[in-house]
Amino acid sequence: MIGETHAADAAELARQTERAQLFIHTALGRNAIRLHEVESFAFGVLDVLLSKGIVSNDEVSAAVERVRDETSARGEALGVGVALRVDEASAPEATVVVNCEERMPICHSICCKLDFPLTVEEVEAGGVKWDLGRPYHIRHDAEGFCTHRDRATGFCSTYGSRPGICRGYSCAQDTRIWKDFDRMELNTEWIEAYLQKREEPQAMAMVLYRGRPDSQEAS
Numbered sequence: 001m002i003g004e005t006h007a008a009d010a011a012e013l014a015r016q017t018e019r020a021q022l023f024i025h026t027a028l029g030r031n032a033i034r035l036h037e038v039e040s041f042a043f044g045v046l047d048v049l050l051s052k053g054i055v056s057n058d059e060v061s062a063a064v065e066r067v068r069d070e071t072s073a074r075g076e077a078l079g080v081g082v083a084l085r086v087d088e089a090s091a092p093e094a095t096v097v098v099n100c101e102e103r104m105p106i107c108h109s110i111c112c113k114l115d116f117p118l119t120v121e122e123v124e125a126g127g128v129k130w131d132l133g134r135p136y137h138i139r140h141d142a143e144g145f146c147t148h149r150d151r152a153t154g155f156c157s158t159y160g161s162r163p164g165i166c167r168g169y170s171c172a173q174d175t176r177i178w179k180d181f182d183r184m185e186l187n188t189e190w191i192e193a194y195l196q197k198r199e200e201p202q203a204m205a206m207v208l209y210r211g212r213p214d215s216q217e218a219s
């Protein structure tokens with residue numbers, strides 16, 4: 001039994017490590033491709049404009065500064081694609097207390113399949129795990145449930161230190177989960193469409209180098 005637990009832990013660790021590697025390589029690769037495209041286009045256009053005397057170096061410098069500021073303000077600057085949640089100063093507790101125990105045989109805590117990024121504070125506190133393949137989203141297991149959901153009971157195993165978004169959540173008004181909350185009728189169509197499939201890190205669909213960079217092409 002202990003051997004089985006260790007094997008499951010090792011398999012989960014391997015899954016997370018693979019996701020992390022895939023995420024890092026994909027993020028770096030996407031940025032490299034985008035950077036190369038932008039660089040080629042910008043230098044090409046600039047060469048033409050300067051050689052024809054259409055623009056001066058000073059005008060170009062001022063325009064570059066303006067575009068850089070605008071791009072950063074829109075959040076479009078190159079980055080590795082991590083997500084963090086920013087809560088209101090005082091995140092509200094759930095206003096409607098839900099009878100989870102009674103509903104558990106029907107919902108199987110399906111709300112714990114919902115996806116969300118953690119806040120900086122939650123990441124640093126270390127009370128909950130984030131997905132190495134999609135930083136800094138809450139970590140889900142291979143079935144798509146939050147890794148902190150107790151598989152045997154369906155309840156949260158880190159209830160005291162659960163993220164603020166879980167504290168503020170109530171499924172009572174969530175029509176994605178319940179078609180009819182009072183009659184305990186699940187919205188199986190939405191759940192099937194959005195919670196049964198997990199978004200996986202994407203492997204790059206492109207090869208950056210054909211052959212080893214240091215290899216000599218046969219002549």
Ligand code: SF4
Nearest residue numbers: 100103107109111171
């Ligand atoms: S909050 Fe709602 S969906 Fe989540 S475990 Fe409780 S009853 Fe089920």
Ligand code: SF4
Nearest residue numbers: 112146148149156166
């Ligand atoms: S931290 Fe707890 S309440 Fe929040 S999604 Fe995970 S198991 Fe559910």
